[in-house]
Amino acid sequence: MNEAVEKVDILSMLPGELEAMLAELAQPRFRAGQLFSWLHEKRAGSFEEMTNLPSALRNALAERCEIAPVAERRRQQAKDGTVKFLFALGDGNTIESVLMRHDYGNSLCISSQVGCRMGCKFCASTIGGRIRDLRPSEMLGQIYAAGRLTGERIDSIVMMGIGEPLDNFQNVGRFLELVHHPKGLNLSHRHISLSTCGLVPMIDELAKQKYQLTLSVSLHACDNETRDRIMPVNHSYPIEELLAACKRYFAETGRRISYEYSLIAGVNDSPEQAKRLLALLRDQSCHVNLIPVNPVAGTGFQRGSRRDAEAFRDVLTAGGLSATIRRELGTEIDAACGQLRRNEARKEGDPVCG
Numbered sequence: 310m311n312e313a314v315e316k317v318d319i320l321s322m323l324p325g326e327l328e329a330m331l332a333e334l335a336q337p338r339f340r341a342g343q344l345f346s347w348l349h350e351k352r353a354g355s356f357e358e359m360t361n362l363p364s365a366l367r368n369a370l371a372e373r374c375e376i377a378p379v380a381e382r383r384r385q386q387a388k389d390g391t392v393k394f395l396f397a398l399g400d401g402n403t404i405e406s407v408l409m410r411h412d413y414g415n416s417l418c419i420s421s422q423v424g425c426r427m428g429c430k431f432c433a434s435t436i437g438g439r440i441r442d443l444r445p446s447e448m449l450g451q452i453y454a455a456g457r458l459t460g461e462r463i464d465s466i467v468m469m470g471i472g473e474p475l476d477n478f479q480n481v482g483r484f485l486e487l488v489h490h491p492k493g494l495n496l497s498h499r500h501i502s503l504s505t506c507g508l509v510p511m512i513d514e515l516a517k518q519k520y521q522l523t524l525s526v527s528l529h530a531c532d533n534e535t536r537d538r539i540m541p542v543n544h545s546y547p548i549e550e551l552l553a554a555c556k557r558y559f560a561e562t563g564r565r566i567s568y569e570y571s572l573i574a575g576v577n578d579s580p581e582q583a584k585r586l587l588a589l590l591r592d593q594s595c596h597v598n599l600i601p602v603n604p605v606a607g608t609g610f611q612r613g614s615r616r617d618a619e620a621f622r623d624v625l626t627a628g629g630l631s632a633t634i635r636r637e638l639g640t641e642i643d644a645a646c647g648q649l650r651r652n653e654a655r656k657e658g659d660p661v662c663g
């Protein structure tokens with residue numbers, strides 16, 4: 310039987326790896342720079358376009374490699390300019406990216422996995438579990454596609470879309486190398502935020518890399534009982550262990566942690582809980598982002614009033630913590646991450662995401 314040979318995912322290759330592959334094809338070293346620039350600077354969609362490469366080389370590359378496709382499947386546009394993309398990957402799986410406009414530029418929220426296995430009770434991305442990890446090329450592809458489709462510059466990246474980035478550590482690491490490369494997107498790590506639900510060993514691994522990115526930690530509770538209820542990851546890495554890892558991260562990188570706290574009415578949003586959160590975090594150099602929860606059908610979770618959120622914030626700021634209620638963008642589109650993918654899958658009768 311003829312087995313299909315999987316093609317090399319060329320957009321995921323680091324410059325040194327391109328050099329090695331081209332050496333195998335008896336090509337001079339400078340070709341690697343040309344090829345990298347076609348892929349990451351000019352964002353060529355096919356080898357045919359790479360007109361300064363010899364045609365025999367273009368054919369050889371087309372035979373052994375693929376440029377991973379990330380194609381627009383659907384788009385939702387909000388009045389405030391926020392654009393939510395549903396992108397289709399080469400194997401037909403779908404992911405979401407959201408372009409947000411701020412005074413300081415455009416930021417793109419990207420996905421790191423198809424689905425998620427972490428099981429947070431308020432999150433649409435985890436319904437249906439984790440299908441697979443995204444490849445570095447598919448994380449870059451979201452940025453390249455959003456830039457191409459809107460004709461706009463992407464100034465910063467937030468890894469807060471579908472998936473747990475630290476559960477796809479190797480590919481995310483490679484993505485961070487590629488996105489930073491001067492001959493590619495050349496995006497400083499200072500313009501990247503990575504959000505995690507709190508995989509402690511991976512936070513320590515990330516700290517070792519000393520990337521200058523912003524680590525956002527999804528805390529969402531001030532005691533283990535509440536966090537156990539809404540975030541199963543807390544059974545493995547309870548709050549004390551998580552906060553200790555965050556302190557090590559700060560000591561190692563000098564980067565202030567940003568804590569995410571989704572306010573869920575009657576679950577974690579009382580003034581008493583605000584005081585406990587303050588006590589937990591007041592000895593840290595950090596910021597707290599309060600996010601009124603986006604209700605996801607079937608979860609039963611609702612947000613409280615704006616006044617409740619402000620009262621919660623005021624307890625934190627009065628105690629000396631830096632805390633803000635996140636500005637909400639694109640509220641009239643399927644706001645909670647993973648919802649557009651889920652709704653689309655439902656329409657198509659996809660059994661996985663039912």
Ligand SMILES: C[S@@+](CC[C@H](N)C(=O)[O-])C[C@H]1O[C@@H](n2cnc3c(N)ncnc32)[C@H](O)[C@@H]1O
Binds near residue numbers: 432469470526569605
């Ligand atoms: C979708 S997650 C992806 C990154 C990573 N897995 C994490 O949990 O931090 C990004 C952020 O969205 C939050 N989130 C998920 N579902 C939400 C909802 N329904 N309402 C508000 N925030 C939500 C998460 O807790 C997290 O802070």
Ligand code: SF4
Binds near residue numbers: 427434470505
């Ligand atoms: S909040 Fe993050 S870790 Fe939790 S299920 Fe959603 S994507 Fe996964």
